[in-house]
Amino acid sequence: MVNVGINGYGTIGKRVADAVSLQPDMKVMGIVKAHPDYMAFVASKKFKIFISDSKSKKLFEDAGIKVEGTMENLVDDSEIIVDATPDDVGKLNKPFYETHKKKAIFQGGEDHDLTNLSFNSYANFKDAWGASYVRVVSCNTTGLIRTIFPLTELGKVRVRANLVRRATDPNDHKKGPINSIEPDLKIPSHHGPDVRSVIKDLDIQTMAVKVPSTLMHVHFVNVTFDKEVSRDDIIENWRRYRRLMFVSGKDEVKSTSQLMEIARETGRMRSDLYEIVLWKEAISLKGSELFYYQGIHQESDVVPENIDAIRSMMQLKEKEDSINETDKSLRIGELAYGR
């Protein structure tokens, strides 16, 4: 039983905390919250609460939230920390984990060189074996790797991907854009280099726009193979990967809002959709060029990767066993319709 500490309880932290709780081989020792807000109160019903600054102890207690200790206490209690603090804060926390000789997982908001080891369960599970510091790549990058890695098994590929990014997460009431389309003027966008932090030497270029939606990202992906492949081979190979799912407009699944409705119908916690979605009829092969769309639930797709990263770093289970265990616990694959 591995003792896991969760530092940060935002979009990713709260999901990873619940996912860890579902595993037979790991346990949540507590979560770190900076402020005694409503979400801290909700968290306190499930997890021990630790605070990032001991000075805020009274504020938490005044709010009726029991404080177990400080971040330092949680780090002492844990064998591994999942750092799900805001972008670039993980970097500030790393020396602290080092001082306390504790392993840590960081998220995609940190740079690759914080750990020099970026992670995706399919692509490089074993690279993290026994490692002390690992970065789980971002939601978009995870989505790209989930579909591209299986394609690299069929031949050498050249990838051109354009990302239509959701503006912000559903709970965010402040950010935009609303009624505007905002291109990322830096080409390539950071996603291409980020994919290469896992799949080295991949020929990939990415561009991205932000659009007024909160539900999911959608990617346009164009992949050129260096040899002849068939559409059937591609689909059969993707089918081997449970964290991909196929949908069809024929079944009235034509948009991200309908995908989210399917997720809600599953009864999964928070109506999450961990799987990367492929629209089957839009998977098109013209010569050696493949075109497809994929849908990414930005809030949840990296959750299974965080669990597998813990197993690899703690040397708990081999790749396939870890993925199977994670997927079973999160019920990944049960939505696989018409596979």
Add this chain to the structure above:
Amino acid sequence: MVNVGINGYGTIGKRVADAVSLQPDMKVMGIVKAHPDYMAFVASKKFKIFISDSKSKKLFEDAGIKVEGTMENLVDDSEIIVDATPDDVGKLNKPFYETHKKKAIFQGGEDHDLTNLSFNSYANFKDAWGASYVRVVSCNTTGLIRTIFPLTELGKVRVRANLVRRATDPNDHKKGPINSIEPDLKIPSHHGPDVRSVIKDLDIQTMAVKVPSTLMHVHFVNVTFDKEVSRDDIIENWRRYRRLMFVSGKDEVKSTSQLMEIARETGRMRSDLYEIVLWKEAISLKGSELFYYQGIHQESDVVPENIDAIRSMMQLKEKEDSINETDKSLRIGELAYGR
């Protein structure tokens, strides 16, 4: 002075009517409206109103709108009709224009084979010379041709474009999506073949998604040249074309909403932006591969093409003279900042 009839007074019809009024060599004989709604009342302050069905005459008169006659009367009065009726209605009207031996321009909502002559001012002005029936391609296709045609002057190109389409026009209160991203599951989307209706034999593939915005479309464009070109050559060549404009995030123009704000500041009628917008710093050349974003004001970019099509079909002016006249009347190019 060419007598022009405008059949249909929606997004395109009303703009073309005003643009024709600004030309020294043409005149609006009237517009056709089907229903006596508020927009018919607004139109009646500027144009003679003709009705598509004589039975509705009383309805118009009860609404205080003077009716000059039927569509047939307008067609008789005109030398050329701009048909700006809804998608696929132009097809039903064409036999009527033929019977009356009148030339007609159709819009991008009709199929290419209705006229077998699809039009863009830059790419094939002279093909429409003296022609009886011409189709001006849609807003997205016009936008693609505006930037791609100049690139074909530099070498043979292969184009992969992904379109992020606005959900619907600003005046539409019924259509979606709101808070959803909707891929066009037919690959290629109709835009690629549509570009080829003007630039024959072009190697182009397109995909498209619809997003919750009403202001403008944004395209991701990836163009591979068959030979070495420089970024400077590309930009210099684009600069020769007044219906393209460059903007920069450095000047706080990072989104379609900011582009529309610029258009509003010009004092142009309806705050229209006829120019296709290129974000300058995002124009990236990697080897022989060019990447860029372009912004398209879907309501207005085809308006200058309709005017030029009239001139070519009526043999009024040669290409450059027509484009210059049109652009001067619509003040196209005056926004050209930092060219």
